[in-house]
């Protein structure tokens with residue numbers, strides 16, 4: 001290990017417009033299909049990794065509190081990969097906090113593992129390329145591979161068994177500052193079924209899983225073309241279709257996986273009503289009940305107000321496109 005011992009990185013969360021739902025390899029988090037997302041500004045994770053020869057075990061502090069053994073073990077396993085790469089043995093203290101509002105519905109492993117990948121490698125004295133960082137972040141969480149990059153990002157399915165080609169990259173024309181994503185929070189609770197388990201059950205039992213996978217390449221091509229043409233209605237149509245098809249495949253699993261509540265459906269109706277009035281707004285939904293609405297800057301206030309008036313919507317967050325994961329501080333021992 002070189003003498004760099006501590007580094008702090010920040011990463012924004014990302015929301016998929018073409019969803020990732022299903023793995024071709026669970027151990028390596030290799031996706032069964034590609035995906036495409038928008039990295040967000042100001043809604044993410046800030047993580048400091050400090051390697052020290054004085055520690056006898058890795059430590060994880062989450063939002064100022066020591067983390068439970070399960071979360072610590074997941075981070076420690078991730079650090080083992082970094083140590084192996086750096087031929088290092090020192091244990092680390094990892095201090096991490098999300099800068100999104102608590103229970104915003106955006107707290108995600110995507111920004112967490114992207115920030116951890118950047119901070120841990122730099123603290124260990126490694127200088128990885130963005131593609132290598134994306135590959136590493138993917139091992140923590142599939143969607144984290146995308147938060148290494150800013151703006152609109154495409155994650156490749158890859159063909160290789162070792163996952164070297166299952167990495168993300170910026171989409172051509174994907175720096176689109178006019179985009180906004182309005183998040184409608186519809187519940188305070190944790191999600192009912194975690195994404196890893198839900199993907200696995202969908203793949204194993206849903207008769208619609210094969211059809212879902214077959215639909216993804218066409219949606220990716222359509223999304224790329226919409227981005228190149230700066231065509232928001234076209235990109236929004238892909239996003240709605242992809243989310244509904246992902247949820248349809250999960251709903252058809254056995255037992256079925258339903259992430260929506262009454263407010264989720266009401267918010268979808270609000271978006272349709274906005275569109276009927278000429279407002280270019282389009283929804284997407286992840287593995288939870290919150291609704292995220294894609295629109296242009298000029299319409300964000302209208303969309304925000306309409307969502308806040310929707311029965312069951314607790315609060316909203318208006319997010320802009322953001323940068324990829326990056327180092328904000330280095331300390332050399």
Ligand code: PMV
Pocket residue numbers: 015016018019020021035109110141142143144195196285286287
């Ligand atoms: O990265 P994971 O394993 O939490 O999976 C993310 C799954 C979705 O958020 C539902 C879709 C996506 O592409 O982000």
